[in-house]
Amino acid sequence: MKQYLDLCQRIVDEGEWVNNARTNKKCLTVINADLVYDVANNQFPLVTTRKSFWKSAIAEVLGYLRGYQNAADFRALGTKTWDANANLNQAWLDNPNRKGPDDMGLIYGALGRAFPKHDGGHVDLLQQIVDDLTNGIDNRAEILTFFHPGAFDLGCLRPCMYEHHFSLLGDTLYLNSTQRSCDVPLGLNFNMVQVYVLLALMAQITGHKPGKAYHKIVNAHIYEDQLVSMRDIQLKREPFASPKLIINPKIKTLKDIETWVTLADFSVEGYEHHDAIKYPFAV
Numbered sequence: 001m002k003q004y005l006d007l008c009q010r011i012v013d014e015g016e017w018v019n020n021a022r023t024n025k026k027c028l029t030v031i032n033a034d035l036v037y038d039v040a041n042n043q044f045p046l047v048t049t050r051k052s053f054w055k056s057a058i059a060e061v062l063g064y065l066r067g068y069q070n071a072a073d074f075r076a077l078g079t080k081t082w083d084a085n086a087n088l089n090q091a092w093l094d095n096p097n098r099k100g101p102d103d104m105g106l107i108y109g110a111l112g113r114a115f116p117k118h119d120g121g122h123v124d125l126l127q128q129i130v131d132d133l134t135n136g137i138d139n140r141a142e143i144l145t146f147f148h149p150g151a152f153d154l155g156c157l158r159p160c161m162y163e164h165h166f167s168l169l170g171d172t173l174y175l176n177s178t179q180r181s182c183d184v185p186l187g188l189n190f191n192m193v194q195v196y197v198l199l200a201l202m203a204q205i206t207g208h209k210p211g212k213a214y215h216k217i218v219n220a221h222i223y224e225d226q227l228v229s230m231r232d233i234q235l236k237r238e239p240f241a242s243p244k245l246i247i248n249p250k251i252k253t254l255k256d257i258e259t260w261v262t263l264a265d266f267s268v269e270g271y272e273h274h275d276a277i278k279y280p281f282a283v
């Protein structure tokens with residue numbers, strides 16, 4: 001939690017204003033932040049200086065792992081967070097590749113689970129990584145990537161957390177996640193949970209102990225209409241201790257995640273938080 005608040009404060013103190021053409025908003029911006037999550041000791045990085053809707057964040061991860069590409073499927077899992085990008089973004093509404101209401105196109109898991117090959121086929125990057133790790137193999141390229149510049153026009157948004165690199169040291173699994181662009185008040189609140197859960201889940205289904213998750217952020221920003229709430233409300237609050245995340249131990253395979261896992265398989269223990277803050281969302 002401290003590292004999150006430190007980043008927010010750093011943006012407020014040292015950030016530079018950058019005009020963002022896509023959203024037509026100004027962003028107070030810093031470049032580069034490195035966050036670390038101690039998954040081995042269940043230090044769940046949940047924001048406590050406002051109420052965090054952590055279930056929505058985990059629903060997104062489940063949708064990515066299943067390769068979903070439709071906001072209705074994400075709603076069925078328990079999150080509405082893709083509705084705006086699928087249905088309110090004018091550039092995507094005007095894009096002939098959009099297949100209709102709620103379509104998000106080829107982004108995140110839809111791409112990572114069927115990455116196009118040169119011969120016209122596809123490769124399921126996640127399945128390959130799970131198979132390797134389950135067999136104790138780390139080929140030093142266990143990389144789940146969602147980044148495919150040749151396919152940007154097939155999706156509603158370029159992936160923000162675009163790469164997850166898994167590594168094995170003995171029986172401990174590590175994760176390095178890279179994020180190119182980060183909406184710190186809204187998105188990072190979710191992204192910290194997601195990096196943590198991804199390592200915890202992957203360790204559980206491949207039979208390893210989770211170690212640390214390293215989260216690199218390149219462009220970290222606060223939108224102009226979020227600044228006052230962050231600076232004058234959220235940053236004035238004292239954080240509470242980190243809660244614990246409990247994952248159903250019956251989840252043992254990728255197939256389990258694909259077939260029966262729901263948000264009921266996740267709970268948080270000891271979550272003390274301040275009141276909710278509603279931050280504006282830039283489409």
Ligand SMILES: Nc1nc(=O)c2c([nH]1)NC[C@@H]1CN(c3ccc(C(=O)N[C@@H](CCC(=O)O)C(=O)O)cc3)CN21
Binds near residue numbers: 279282
């Ligand atoms: N501008 C922007 N920021 C983002 O963080 C973001 C995008 N766009 N587009 C793609 C996804 C969607 N994400 C989202 C979308 C909405 C919320 C949101 O509204 N969060 C509220 C309430 C969530 C709820 O009730 O489930 C919050 O207070 O955290 C968070 C992340 C993260 N990403």
Ligand SMILES: O=c1ccn([C@H]2C[C@H](O)[C@@H](COP(=O)(O)O)O2)c(=O)[nH]1
Binds near residue numbers: 158161188
């Ligand atoms: O997981 C996510 C997804 C998106 N974001 C934020 C970062 C930016 O504010 C926007 C995306 O805009 P781009 O113009 O494509 O950079 O969404 C996030 O923080 N986390």
